Amino acid sequence: MTRSPAVRFLQPKGLAVSPNYTHVVEVRSGRTAYLSGQIAVDAAGQVVGAGDFEAQARQVFGNLRLALTAASMNFSHIIKLNLYLTDMSHLPVMSRVRAEYIGNNPPPASTLIQVAGLAYPELLFEAEAIAFTEGD
16 A cells, blocks of 8 residues: 555655664644554453463554554554564564565654563563555
């Protein structure tokens, strides 16, 4: 899916360009959805993939997909992504799984933070997003 012309992805001169995020995403008009942080729990509220970062990352992005679908959106509508890891050694796996779901054309504005812990001790990853579409 192509990005909306109502959204501009900007890499300002003087800021280092990254293939993984865009410095500025300007929204001109449309509908915005704010997605709460998604963690690796299934529909029954059970933690998925305890000790398995990749399984947790896939559950997190799967949960984001469900949240986006509820707002009649998909991953191409994400304009801002906040990622929380309990251990930065998981970054390569997270980056690979993220690219499978979100891609990088252009990448959304993003923030990556290492945290001491999440809602449950078994959790290794959480992601929240802001999505935009021109539609009603």
